[in-house]
Every structure is written in structure tokens, then in C-alpha cells.
Amino acid sequence: MAKKILIVDDEQHVVDVVKMRLEVSGYEVIAAYDGQEGLRMARDEKPDLIILDVMLPKIDGYKICRMIKFDPKYKHTPIIMFTARAQESDMQLSKEVGADSYLTKPFEPKILMGKIKELLGE
Amino acid sequence: MKSENILNDIINEMNRMTVALDDTEPFIKWAVENALTVTCCDMCAIVLINLNNAAISYGFRKSCGNELKASFKNTVKTKLQDLSFFDSLNVYDLASYVSSDDPDERQMKDSAEMGQFVVKTLKHKETLIGYCIFAWTNGWEIASNKADLLSGYCDQLSPALNTIMGKAIIHNQSYLLEERKKSAEDERKKLSVIIDGMKEGLIIVDENNHIMTMNKSACEMLEFHNYTDARYAKEILADVLKYEQCADGHGEEDILITVPVVKTIHKSVSPIYDASKRMLGRALLLTDVTKEREFEQMKVDFVSIASHEFRTPITAIKEAISLVNEEMMGPLNDKQKKCLDIAMKDTERLADLVKDLFKISQIESGKIELKRSAIALAFVIREVVEKLRPKAEKKNIEIVHKIPQDIPGVFADPHQISSVLRNIMDNAIKFTPEGGRVTLDVGSRTLDVTPATSHVPRPTSHVVVSVTDTGPGITAEDQEKLFHKFSQLDSSIRRESTGAGLGLAIAKGIVEMHGGEIWIESEKGKGAAFKFTLPVYNSIEPR
Numbered sequence: 001m002a003k004k005i006l007i008v009d010d011e012q013h014v015v016d017v018v019k020m021r022l023e024v025s026g027y028e029v030i031a032a033y034d035g036q037e038g039l040r041m042a043r044d045e046k047p048d049l050i051i052l053d054v055m056l057p058k059i060d061g062y063k064i065c066r067m068i069k070f071d072p073k074y075k076h077t078p079i080i081m082f083t084a085r086a087q088e089s090d091m092q093l094s095k096e097v098g099a100d101s102y103l104t105k106p107f108e109p110k111i112l113m114g115k116i117k118e119l120l121g122e
Numbered sequence: 123m124k125s126e127n128i129l130n131d132i133i134n135e136m137n138r139m140t141v142a143l144d145d146t147e148p149f150i151k152w153a154v155e156n157a158l159t160v161t162c163c164d165m166c167a168i169v170l171i172n173l174n175n176a177a178i179s180y181g182f183r184k185s186c187g188n189e190l191k192a193s194f195k196n197t198v199k200t201k202l203q204d205l206s207f208f209d210s211l212n213v214y215d216l217a218s219y220v221s222s223d224d225p226d227e228r229q230m231k232d233s234a235e236m237g238q239f240v241v242k243t244l245k246h247k248e249t250l251i252g253y254c255i256f257a258w259t260n261g262w263e264i265a266s267n268k269a270d271l272l273s274g275y276c277d278q279l280s281p282a283l284n285t286i287m288g289k290a291i292i293h294n295q296s297y298l299l300e301e302r303k304k305s306a307e308d309e310r311k312k313l314s315v316i317i318d319g320m321k322e323g324l325i326i327v328d329e330n331n332h333i334m335t336m337n338k339s340a341c342e343m344l345e346f347h348n349y350t351d352a353r354y355a356k357e358i359l360a361d362v363l364k365y366e367q368c369a370d371g372h373g374e375e376d377i378l379i380t381v382p383v384v385k386t387i388h389k390s391v392s393p394i395y396d397a398s399k400r401m402l403g404r405a406l407l408l409t410d411v412t413k414e415r416e417f418e419q420m421k422v423d424f425v426s427i428a429s430h431e432f433r434t435p436i437t438a439i440k441e442a443i444s445l446v447n448e449e450m451m452g453p454l455n456d457k458q459k460k461c462l463d464i465a466m467k468d469t470e471r472l473a474d475l476v477k478d479l480f481k482i483s484q485i486e487s488g489k490i491e492l493k494r495s496a497i498a499l500a501f502v503i504r505e506v507v508e509k510l511r512p513k514a515e516k517k518n519i520e521i522v523h524k525i526p527q528d529i530p531g532v533f534a535d536p537h538q539i540s541s542v543l544r545n546i547m548d549n550a551i552k553f554t555p556e557g558g559r560v561t562l563d564v565g566s567r568t569l570d571v572t573p574a575t576s577h578v579p580r581p582t583s584h585v586v587v588s589v590t591d592t593g594p595g596i597t598a599e600d601q602e603k604l605f606h607k608f609s610q611l612d613s614s615i616r617r618e619s620t621g622a623g624l625g626l627a628i629a630k631g632i633v634e635m636h637g638g639e640i641w642i643e644s645e646k647g648k649g650a651a652f653k654f655t656l657p658v659y660n661s662i663e664p665r
Contacts, residue, residue, distance in 0.1 A: 013438035017445060024450045084433035105437040106473050109444050 002028045003120055006047035008038030008064070009082065010056055014105070018051065021109060022116075035059030042068055047077065049119055052099075054083040054090065062097045069098030078119035082107075129274045132156060140282045144289040146170070151219055153279060154181035158221045161272045162265065163256040164230060165194045168244075170216075170252040170283070174208040177216040184221055185230045190259070191218075193236055198255055201241060205253065234259035242276040246284040254279060323387070323408030326394070329401055331363055343387055343408050345379065354381065362389065362406065371401065376411070385412040418487075425483035432476045440469045478624040482607065485631035492535040492635055496659040499532055499539075499585060500525045503562060506543045514551050514560065521547075523562035530566065532585050532656040538632045539656065545625040546589045546652045553593035553650075561590045566658070583658035584638065590651040596644040604642060605630045629654070 005027045009015050012033070019029045030045055032038035035056040042050055042064070050068070054061040061081060068074045081094040084105040094102045101115045135156075143149050150168055157166040158181050166181045178198060182191055199213050224230075237260040244251040254276050258264065264272065317324055323340030327333055341347050344358050361377055371393030379385050388411040394402045445451055447462040454462070484490045507521055514521050532539075550560045565586045596604065607627045626640075633640040633654045644650035 011434050011438065014434060014441070017438050017441035020445055021441065021450065024445070084430050084437070105433045106440045106469075107437065109441065109448075 002026055003048040004028045004030065004045065005049045005051065005116070006030050006032065006038070006041055006045060007051045008032045008035070008041075008056065008061070009051070009053040010034060011053070014053075018112075021113075025113065027116075033057075035061070035064055039064050039067060042077065043074060049116060050077055050079045051082050052079055054081060062093055065094075065097040065099050080112075080115055080119070128160060129271055129278075132160060132275065133278050136278055136282045140285045140289075143286060144293040146283075146286050146290050147217070149283070149286045150179045151217070153283075154179055154219050155221055157181060157254065157256065157275065158183065160275050161256055161268050162226050162228075163240075164234075164259045164262065165190070165257045167194075167198045167255040168252065168279075169198070169202060169255065170287070171250055174206070174210070174212050176202055176206075176211050176213045176252070178202075178213065179216045180218045182218070182220050183224050183228075183230060185224055186220070187230070187232050187234070189232075190230070190234055190236070194257055197236060197239065197257070201239075201255065202253070205241070228262075230259055234261075237261060238263040240264065240272065242273070244276060244280045244283060246280050251280055251283055251287075323406075325362065325406040325408070326403060327363060327406065328403040333359075333363075334403065340408055343385075343410055345382060362387075362408075371404070376415070385410060386415045387411065422483045422487040422489075425479055429476045429480035429483070432472075436469060436473050436476065440466070440473065443469060475624075478628060481628050482624055482631065485628065485635070490538075490632075490635065492538060494533050494535050494636075496531040497534055497536045497539070499529055499564060499587070499656070502536055502540050502543065503564070503587075506540055506547055507562065510544065510547050510551060513548075517551065517554070518557050519551055519554050520559045521562070522559060525562075525564050529564050529585060530583065531659040533659045534636050534656050535632075539636075542629040542632050542654065543587065543589075545629050546654075549625065550589050550591040550593070550650075550652070554591045555593065558592035560592075563588045563590070567655070584655040585658060586653055586655050588651050588653040590649060592649045595646045595648045596642060596650050597646045601642045601644060605640070 005022055007015050007018055007022075007029060008031070009018075010033050015031045015033070019031060022029045030041060030047065032041045035058040037058075038050075038052070038056065039059060041047070052061045052065055056064075061083075065079050065081065068077060068079065075098075078100045079098075080101045080103055081090075081099040082103050082105065083090055083094075091102050100119055103112060103115065135152075139149055139152060150170075154166060154168055157163065157168070164183050165186060168179050168181075170177045170179075178195075180191070180195065180198075182194075195215070202211055202213055236257060238258040240256045242254045242256075244254055256264070256272065317335065317337045318339075320337055320339055323343045324335070324337045325333060325340050326335040344355075344362065346355055346358075358379065371391075373389075373391040375389045375391075377387045377389055379387060388409045390407045390409070392405050392407070394405055396402050443462055443466050446454070447459065447466060481490075503523060503525060507523055511521060547560065547562070554560055563586075565588075567584055567586055605626050607624060630640050633656070637657050638655040640652070640654040642650055642652055
């Protein structure tokens with residue numbers, strides 16, 4: 001059965017293109033466009049991996065990451081933080097909230113795919 | 123009238139005059155005219171001697187002819203040269219007076235010639251003051267009853283002249299002093315008008331940091347004029363007057379004032395020295411830079427926000443192109459692929475530009491934090507060289523690197539230094555023609571550096587990294603421009619290069635943040651060497 005990946009990003013076009021690549025690569029992809037929806041789907045849909053944008057409406061990405069990673073029920077779900085900010089402090093914050101990996105926009109497709117495969121143990 | 127009485131009258135008059143006058147001229151005029159009256163001589167002269175100068179004032183009877191006057195003057199001068207102690211006396215005529223009438227109604231004939239000649243020395247306490255010279259025309263001579271009068275007159279003249287001359291000197295000097303004081307006062311007033319009219323604030327402190335002068339603008343800038351709380355003034359002044367001295371005593375700093383309004387004052391400190399190079403104090407020039415700093419912040423914020431906003435659409439464009447170009451959406455023909463290659467390349471270029479813009483704004487606003495540690499430069503260099511080797515090989519360029527075994531570790535952020543080196547190497551490869559060579563050298567040198575926290579320079583070792591290419595070289599004029607933002611040289615180079623001209627500005631920013639320097643050594647047509655220094659680990663550690 002195909003692994004399920006959740007993308008949380010308020011940018012429709014970014015979601016669309018990432019979704020396309022992941023689907024072509026054989027994953028099932030679900031998407032949320034704000035923090036609240038993202039958190040709900042992370043809990044209800046039980047994805048195998050989450051790609052999480054930082055700047056999101058309603059609840060920001062770091063908060064969602066922390067809520068998932070500090071919840072024993074969901075903490076095993078790997079999370080890749082996805083941000084347009086390229087400051088050192090962002091990378092540091094991602095680690096602090098328990099994210100498994102970190103990727104800046106614009107990203108290299110090869111690197112994204114590599115990280116997903118690694119985190120899913122493929 | 124008896125001669126004693128005449129003399130007494132004259133002495134009284136002389137005393138009155140010495141009290142009343144403080145100038146020699148009216149006194150001498152009086153003395154000359156009286157000499158004629160008292161002695162009934164035809165011509166007389168009073169000579170004042172000062173070193174080898176002799177100033178002569180003449181007196182003549184009203185009926186004295188010009189020929190006779192000239193003859194007397196010559197005789198006086200010849201006589202003076204005979205009397206002088208000096209090889210040559212510097213003689214000059216001070217004045218010539220003619221009595222208002224002939225004292226004894228005796229009219230002189232035109233044919234009159236010089237006759238008797240009497241010279242009396244004027245002395246005051248053994249000091250020669252001058253001479254009094256009396257002359258009669260031929261056929262006349264001093265009357266026997268007038269000889270004593272003449273001597274008595276001269277005896278009285280000496281102390282009176284001495285007093286008057288002394289007074290004149292004092293008067294002259296006090297006049298000069300007054301003049302000098304007045305001109306100093308004028309100068310001071312002029313300076314104070316200039317200082318108070320200055321737009322910039324000026325504070326002058328002495329060597330103990332005590333305020334000597336503070337102009338109007340400084341008071342206004344520091345809000346002293348409408349905020350008179352002493353504690354406030356003390357706090358602000360402490361902030362303004364404190365300074366971290368550099369080696370040459372100069373310093374610059376921004377001061378933030380928050381009450382009653384928020385503003386930024388830029389302070390520039392210059393030492394003041396006297397002629398013997400002793401420091402007298404310092405001049406603090408204050409400029410209100412609130413608007414400038416706000417504008418700079420706005421610029422940084424704008425670049426930061428803009429570069430962030432650009433990233434998201436670039437991400438989507440790049441990924442969309444990749445998906446199609448990788449034929450994930452179906453096979454492509456050659457022309458379609460070529461189009462997408464171009465789109466991809468320029469999207470990447472756009473992404474790099476946004477990244478560079480963001481980085482330069484971070485450097486300029488001091489927001490980049492260096493993660494410094496002792497790093498082995500050889501490792502960083504090898505990594506960069508390996509990364510760039512494929513690019514060099516495409517142009518058949520040989521990369522030569524000579525890294526000595528014993529180069530010391532440097533105190534640096536490996537990630538940032540790697541990006542500096544990559545940028546320089548990348549440029550070198552870009553501008554070197556096919557078949558050329560790029561050489562990487564590492565050396566070291568010792569510098570005298572004055573740390574900000576100390577007044578004493580101490581030697582700091584630096585490692586020098588140089589990248590030499592066999593490219594077209596850079597003129598001295600262009601070398602200056604190269605490290606500025608958005609600087610690219612002539613259009614022939616532009617065609618080949620695709621950078622935005624930010625790379626070297628970023629490299630300069632990073633190297634300088636490390637306490638190093640970056641520069642170019644090049645001549646047009648002879649290749650270029652880009653060099654930068656980094657402080658050696660040991661020299662940074664406290665001893």
C-alpha cells in the first residue's frame with residue numbers, strides 16, 4: 001500500500017507541484033492549506049510523513065510540529081519543516097520543536113526526495 | 123628776569139608736562155622751542171639715542187634760512203657719528219620745528235654762517251639718553267649769563283625725557299596688549315558664532331573628559347533645551363562622553379536617545395593635540411541620523427521581506443519546470459527540452475539572486491551570526507576545489523592548489539568561509555579562458571592589530587589565502603569598484619557572466635566580519651590574484 005504524505009502549506013501552487021512529484025513517485029498525497037486544518041489532518045488521517053510550512057494561517061508550523069512531536073500518540077510521524085526563510089535561527093528552531101529535517105524554499109527535488117526516502121526508511 | 127627764575131619756571135612747566143604727557147613727541151617739541159627761548163641760540167637739536175639709532179628733532183629761529191638749516195643738520199649728523207660708540211650710527215630726522223617768532227628780536231641775515239656749536243650729553247643714571255646741541259650763527263655766541271642756564275636746562279631735561287620715554291613705552295605696550303586682547307576677543311566671538319551656528323552638535327572635552335564647550339545644536343540634539351532634569355542630562359552625557367578609544371584616538375558610534383523622543387545621534391570623536399603632540403582633549407561631532415537609520419532599516423526590512431516573498435513563487439516555478447523537464451508528465455521533444463533548460467537556468471539564477479540579496483541585507487544590518495571555531499583551512503579548501511573541479515574541467519582549466527602542511531588553524535565560520543572561497547574560485551574559473559590555470563595558495567603573515575577593547579596593538583597572525591587566475595586581469599580603477607554592490611565591469615565581461623554583482627560584496631562583508639581583509643592584485647592582461655586574510659586561532663584566544 002502506498003505511503004501517505006501530508007503537505008501543509010498555504011501556497012496552492014507549491015502544494016500542487018510537490019503533490020504532483022510525490023504522486024508520480026508513488027505516494028498518496030493529502031494537503032491542508034492552514035495550520036488548523038493541518039493539525040486536524042495530522043491527527044485524523046495518520047499520515048506516514050508530514051511536510052510542514054512554517055508561516056501558516058491560524059497556527060504556525062513550529063507550533064503544529066511541537067504539538068505533534070510532544071504527543072505520544074503521534075510523535076513517531078516524521079516531519080520535514082519547509083520554509084522560505086533561510087536564517088540560521090530557523091534551522092535551530094526546527095530542531096528545538098522536534099522536526100526531523102529542514103528544507104528551504106526553493107528546494108532541490110533530489111534533496112526532498114532523498115529526505116523523504118530516508119525518513120520513511122525506504 | 124633773573125636766570126634762576128627763568129629756570130625755575132621752566133622746571134615747573136617741565137614737571138607739569140612729564141605728569142600730563144605719555145608721548146615723547148609733544149614733549150620734544152616743547153623742549154626744542156624752550157631751548158631756543160632760554161639760551162637765545164639760533165638753532166638747536168635734541169637727539170634721542172636708542173642702541174645705534176639716533177632720532178633728531180630740530181629747532182630753528184623763525185628767520186633761519188633754508189641753507190643755514192641744511193648746514194646745521196649736516197653738522198649735527200657729522201658730530202653724532204664722531205660721538206657714537208658704534209661703527210655707524212643709524213641717524214634719522216624725527217621732526218623740525220620753527221619758533222613762532224625770534225626770541226630776542228634778532229633777525230638773521232641770509233649770508234649768516236654757522237658759528238659757535240655746543241654739545242651737551244643727556245644722561246640718566248649713567249645711561250646715555252641722547253644729546254642736546256645748540257648753535258649760533260657766525261658773530262654771535264652764548265651770552266655769559268646764559269651758560270649756566272644752558273647747563274641747568276640740560277640737567278633737567280635728562281630725567282624728564284627718561285620719564286616721558288618710559289611712559290611712552292608702557293603706553294605703547296599697554297595699547298598693543300589692549301589691541302591683542304581685543305583681536306583675541308573678536309576671534310573668540312567669531313568662532314563662537316560659527317560653532318553655535320553649526321547644524322552639527324559639537325562638544326569639546328579636556329583630557330579628563332570634562333566638557334569645555336557645548337554648542338547650541340548639541341544641546342538641542344540631546345534634548346537639553348526642553349528637558350532640564352539633571353538626572354536625565356547626567357545619564358545622556360555619560361552615554362555621549364564614554365568612548366572606546368582606537369589606536370589613533372578616533373572613534374565613531376551611534377547613540378540612541380529615547381526620552382522625550384526616540385532618535386539616533388551619530389557621534390564622531392577626534393582627538394585634539396597641541397603643537398608638541400600632547401593630547402589636550404577631544405572634539406565630539408554629533409549628527410542626528412534618525413532619518414538615515416530609519417531609512418536604512420526600511421531598506422533592510424524591504425529586502426528581507428521581498429526576498430522571502432520571492433522564494434515561494436520561485437519554488438513553484440522551479441518545481442513545475444523540473445517536473446515537466448524530468449519527463450514525469452510525459453516525453454518531450456528536443457526543442458521543448460531546450461526551452462525548459464533555459465527556463466530552469468534563469469529560474470535558478472533568480473533564486474541565487476534572491477538568496478544573495480537576502481544575505482547582503484543580513485550582513486549590512488549585522489544580523490548574520492558567525493559560528494566561529496578553530497577550523498582546518500586545508501579541509502575547507504579541498505572541499506571547495508572538489509566541488510568546482512567539474513566546472514573547471516569543462517573549460518579545460520587546471521586547478522593547482524599548494525597547501526603547506528603547517529598552516530595554522532583559523533578562527534572562522536566554516537560554512538561562511540567556504541562560501542567566500544567558492545565565490546572567488548567560481549569567479550576565477552568564469553574569467554579564465556579555456557586551457558588556463560587557477561592557482562590556490564595559502565601563506566601567513568603577522569600584523570599589528572589594535573583590538574577595540576585595548577589601546578595597545580598586539581601582533582596577530584593571519585593566514586593569507588590567494589586565488590590567482592590567468593584571466594584578462596583587472597585595472598586598478600576597476601579593482602576599487604569590484605567589491606561594491608551590483609558592480610560589474612565592462613560589457614564584454616558581462617556577456618559571459620551571469621552574476622548580479624553581489625558575490626564579492628558578500629565575500630568582503632564576511633571576511634571583514636571575521637576581522638580579515640580582502641583585496642585584489644592585478645594588472646590588465648596579466649591575470650588577477652584575489653587574496654583574503656583570516657586571523658589564526660591562537661591569536662584570537664585570550665592569553
